[in-house]
Each structure stands twice: as structure tokens, then as C-alpha cells.
Amino acid sequence: MTSLAPASFGAALQAARDAAGAQHYPEGALYVVATPIGNLADITLRALHVLQIVDAVACEDTRHTQSLLRAYGIERPAGQLLALHQHNEAEAAQAVIARLSAGERIAYVSDAGTPGVSDPGARLAATVRAAGLRVLPLPGASSVTTLVSAAGLVADGQAASAFVFAGFLPAKAGERETAVQALAAEARSVVLLEAPHRIEALARSLAVLGERRVTVGRELTKQFEEIATVAAAALSDWLAASRDRTRGEFALVLHPLAAASDDSAEGERVLRLLLAELPLKSAVRLAAEISGAPRNALYELALRLREDAR
Template sequence: MNESQAGQLFIVATPIGNLADFSARAIEVLKSVDVIAAEDTRHSKYLLQHYAIQTSTISLHEHNEQQRSDALCQRLLAGESVALISDAGTPLISDPGYRLVTTVRDAGIRVTPVPGCCALITALSASGLASDRFSFEGFLPAKSSARKQVMESLKSDARTLIFYESPRRLLAALEDAVLIFGEQRQACLARELTKLHETIETRALVDLIDWVKADDNQQRGECVLLIEGSQNEATADEQEVSRLLKILLTELPVKKAAAMVANITGGSKNEAYQLALKLQQKN
């Protein structure tokens, strides 16, 4: 097969739950390469055994990626073929692999994607939220203050927002989302996608919280949280004023921060002052 020529790095998507979602091409590639770089070799062995893939594996995770990248690049330069897989889904999407791909491409080696499952796209497709424009924001911060700061920076974004979230922090994240986005902003919880207990529920944020609280099972498993984009998108100037105020308010009093921002942007000092008061109250 052309895809398994020597000296190629294959980025291979794996199932996110249902093993039947694995493509024939992905299986063929994994059987034909010289080595498979896996995020967790112990986790991946069950998938490989299921499809009788006997290719040797080597670990590549966030703690050893730079070292492994250099070693794998040398193997590729020597003519070997390598496949990269994550525990589930498409590698590099909130998973290791960026350093490896960058290192390999910088060395002039071909990188070939073998597409397949991706939790964020799977969730978006069934959520009922707008899919023409969206922004994937990865995992939200663990601490509430940092989480709210991230959400605040996205409050006026008109795109559908997509996050990965730990089930242990799901309820806290939803409560913060209500504070920032408002009770009636539509949101979707997509949990345990393609698995036996898959749930995809879209409601107003305030109702989604009640729904999650009423069933402890909704706080288990892998979660994707999608939040409807703003219907009143802030202009670029308004976003810049907000961004500058957030920076200056960490060091300056409200009045002085507002005056400086108005001077920098050429906007209204009073409007900057009112926004600064709101930002200060939220913090």
C-alpha cells in the first residue's frame, strides 16, 4: 500500500468508545508500520489485540514526548515507518503529538493523517447547536477563578464553544457557566460518546444543571460540553477594551485603568469605567 512506504509518520485516529468505529485503513496502517507510538501502551493493547495488530509499541506521552520525538525522527530518517495513536480519538486534539509532528515535518519527513473519530466533532454533529462556526477550547482550568476568566473572555464570541471537561468538575463548570453566560444560554452535555451509556442532552444552562444534579450517572465518564455562541457578538473594539481592562485592573484602580484604556483606544472614558466596574465585581 502506498501509505505504508518507508519514512512516513501516520497520525491514526482510533475509536472513542465503540471499537466498530475503527476504519479498515487505520487497521491496515497499524499492521504495516514498523512501530506504533501510543499515549499509553497498556491502554492501547486492548484495541490492538482486538484487531490482531502485532506491531511493536512504544510510549509517547506528555512527560517523554520531546525525547521520544527525537528518537522516532531518527528511525524515520533511517527508513522506518511510524504510526502515532492516542488513547482515544484523533491524536494531538488535547493529546500528545504536537512536538513529534513538528520535529518530523522540520526534518522534511512526510506526515500522513488517517482520519477517524474525534469526540468534539461527534458531539457537535448531534448537539443541535450551530455548527457553521465553532471554537474548540480544550480542557477548562481546574480552579473556578481561572475557569471563569476563560469563560469571560469567550462570553461575546458568536461561535459555538466546545470544551472537554472532567466528570469530577462538570457540575462546578456548569455553575460557573451560568454565572458568565447566563441562565438561558443553550448548552449541550455529550457524555460517553459511542458507548453503552451515551447521553447527549441540550438545554438552557440552568435546566442542564438541574438535569445533571438529578442523575449522578451524568457526572461519570468522558464529557464534552458545548455552549451556544453569543447572539449579541461584541465588536472587535469592545473586545479589545475588555481585554485591556482585565490586564490593567490587576495593577490599577478602576478609574485610572478606565482612563488609560479610553486614551489607548480612543473610546469613551465613561463606557470604559462602567465596564471596568462590572469586571471588578465579577472578580
């Protein structure tokens, strides 16, 4: 998180009370609160108000959340912070339900961004709703929409509004490569998340997508934010160009596939013939040379055809 002194938010806390205080905040409700993904200033006035008035804050990491609240000038005793993370979500959700049933207001925050989107919170929300209690969302920062808004996702000159959120791919190499093969057949944009210690491995796996464009966002909203668009095959080289580029949290988006051209149609015809006689990579290389179709598109097609044949 960007470090700002608590006093910096004194006016924001008053503005939060003025702007959001008149709204009704029902008791016995869970408030799912989005928090900044990096820059502390990316907090909504309504979130600041709710974090002040709730009876307790359930959170992914109590120490992290205590620091976050103090950065805004909000003090809460340790007993009002409830640990709820991926390892105890089912059990901790029952404790939250007990407090909601007693008429308390409870906020839930993850370590960063919008809860329930790759982070814990989805199971909590489902359990609370199943118990007949209210779940009220407070929208805010999300690395997914942040990167999509800056990536310029356009296919064939038209804005590509549809995208798929895939989140973190498997850590094991074989499983990750299988997942990438499946993504190669996805025509829509695909949003991925990755940790710094695995970003280089992910880049190597994505290289098979060839010239398909990838926008990578590193340290989004922070001081050293970096956003770049490169070919999937060039992502490893982009990371290697600076030691800093493997640091921080990452969001990536695969751009949509371009529509098939006449060359692509001929490439598909040639590829199908060659696949019957040759290994996949050889068939793709020759089909590209014969037809003039893009090799990465032919490779993606070959993967789909191989999967369909199984």
C-alpha cells in the same frame, strides 16, 4: 472502550487489506492514526491496515494501546510499542525521528480519538515535519466533531458553521471563571472537554451564562451515550438529576449567541448608564427589568464592558 472479542474483527482486517492495501505507504513517514473514542467499531479500514504494516506504534499509553490492538486481532511485541505522552513528548519525538530516518514507518495513536487535538501528538508532528520528514494523517473519530454534528448549532434560524475549540478549561476555580467570562463574549459556538471529577465544577462556572444553550455529550459512542441540550444555568440541575450523569468523559458545546434585538439595543443603553453607578449584578438585573432584554445577554455584555474598561 466497548468490549468486543478479537474474532469479531477478523473480517474487518481482511477488508482493510483488500480496501487499503493497494495504496502506497511511504517508508520513513509518521502515520497519525485516529482511534475510536468509545466504540471499537468506529475504526477506519485504512487505520486497521496501517496499524498492521508499520514497524512500530508510538502511543500515549502502551498498555492501553496493546489492549486496543489485541481487540482488533493485531499482535505486536512490547518492543514495537513506543511510549510518547505529554510528559516525554519532546524526548520521545527524537527517538521516533531516528527510526523514521532509518526508513521505518511509525504510527502514532493517542488513548482515544484524533491525536494532537487536546491529546499529545501536535509537538511530535511539528518536530517530525521540522526534520524534513513526512507526516501522514489518517482521519477518524473525534469527540469534537461528533458532538458538533449532533448539537444542532443554529443561530437566528440559520446554521452556525463556525465554532471555537477551547478544550479543557483551567482546573483552578478563579482561572476557570476568568476563562468562562472570556467565553461569554464569544458569539460563535464553543466546544469544551471535561473529565468526570470536574464536570460539576465546570457546570457551576458556566451557570453565569444564563439562558445560553449548552449541549452536553456524555460517554459519546458508548452503550450509555447521553446527549442533551439545556440552558447553561440549568446544567448543574441536569447533572444532579441522575447519579450516572457525572460518570464518563464529557464534551460540551456552547451554542452561538443570538443576534441583538431592539430590546437588546435598549438594554445595552440602559446597562451602560447603570454600570456607571451600580455594581455589575445590580446593573444587569435592573437593565433587564427596564428594557426587557435577556438578562444573560446583558450579563455577558457587562462582562465585556468591564474588560474593555480595564
